[in-house]
Amino acid sequence: MSSHREAPEISKDPVADSTDVYAFVSPDQPGTVTLIANYIPLQSPAGGPNFYEFGDDVLYEIHVDNNGDGRADVSFQFRFTTRVRNPETFLYNTGPIQSLDSPNWNRRQTYDVTMVSGFSARAIGTGLACPPCNIGPLSTPDYGALAAQAVHHLGGGITVFAGQRAEGFYVDLGAIFDLGDLRPFEQLHATFGLPALKAVPGVNATNNVNVHSIAIQVPVSALRRSGHPTIGVWTTASRQRVRLWDADNGENVDSGPFRQVSRLGNPLVNEVLIPLGHKDQWNSLPPSDDKRFLQYVTQPGLAALHPVLYPGVFPNLAALVKSSKPRADLQAILLTGIPSGIIADFTNFTGPVLADMLRLNTSIPPTPSARQSIFGLLGGDAAGFPNGRRVTDDVVAIELRALAGVTYPLIDKNFKPDAAAGQLTDGLTPASVHAPYLGQFPYLGVPYSGYNEPS
């Protein structure tokens, strides 16, 4: 979660496995939008001597649709190159790394950024340095300052960063994947005849681990069309069609055109809505093809599970599931955006094309931090998910509540959500993340060091 190891094939290819996408009007640069795509899930900070890095053989992209057809109008492409200074040592670094050109740093990555608009491709950054991974106080003694050197200003108001960050997504994976358990409510769980459980606080399974982030801050004028403030955002990773293990040289050889192997727009869609047998297919397709998955959004299996796992707690949801009425509320939230007139002074509708994209109405200004709700639109905060997604938004609780029927009154005012639906949570908040989020680009926190984690 939100898309970590979510499909059978991509779970075996972590370098190309997208984990989270964020899109928001930059709180400290309101004329810009920040787009973040995370890859390489659940990194143990001490995972050396070959620390985590992007794949030189992967084409990473962040896409923006600005005309509602579920196809990319603007894409940012990222290609990485790894260089080893001294192949005769096993060490990642031979001394402290205090600058990005430190001779002590033995294995380093750079990257190129290409901006594609329609059929036009333009290199907007070449040879940009990634930071090293955060190793420890001897190897990376002032990591925050070191990583800050890897924030690159490309001209045209575009800023970019690619490298390791602290995982900012919080979720109680251990409980949720244990048959839908939510620790704060587990005294209500059916437990399948096993001894009853006792409510306890949530545990952040993604705490103290790192990810690799690709973050780009772009003037909003470069992304949206005049008169169409809402953009759709998703990320993809692609690999060449053929890979051959060249045993003579001890390396892989890739060939052929790139084909998409990973995709992510809205959090948790492929993770918990798309069935196991279709997840890798979903990963290979563009959002414009999502009509074929409509039934899994409008008749979500997880909504049907709620009343089974928590007997007697969701009677109204159970009746809704039994009626087989399509969940048009979820269809709007995830596949078209919410049309105007449904929620006062709000829309992020992009048109009738069914496409899983993170939709951001860029005309809605950022909410000052003191007034933000981690429940986003459900909490009355129109600058949060599902209007884009900020790094602190509690997308697990928002989607659990939506699936449980909290948003169904948007399309049927006679439906009364169960009292428990609006309380659903896995018991976590942004405070469950030990590494502080940043108030400025790239917003996700300084990664945990291998020396300090695990502790």
Add this chain to the structure above:
Amino acid sequence: MPSQDEKRAGLSRRSLLQGAAAAGAAGLAATAIGAVASPALAATGSAPAPDQAHGQAPGRAHGRAPGGPIMVHVRDARSGDIEVFAGTSQTRLRDQDLAARIARSIG
């Protein structure tokens, strides 16, 4: 599970990788054979990415890298259905004789 598109093509990603690995030696053979047999080869058209720009890899040379490997995937030796990969390009051939010769070369 193979995607619908892959099913239609009778190809899964896993079988492609396995096929590519098996075709490593055959690829070298095809390079030599192709010089002789190319007039007889019937290219049935390349398979470009769904979107010519998005999903491609600008900033890197497209097409066949000079001196780079050529990889061959014999999808169906009986019908002569062959895919050839080089650089970021691919093409598809239908040549029963070539497919049979490649198959014979690996026993």
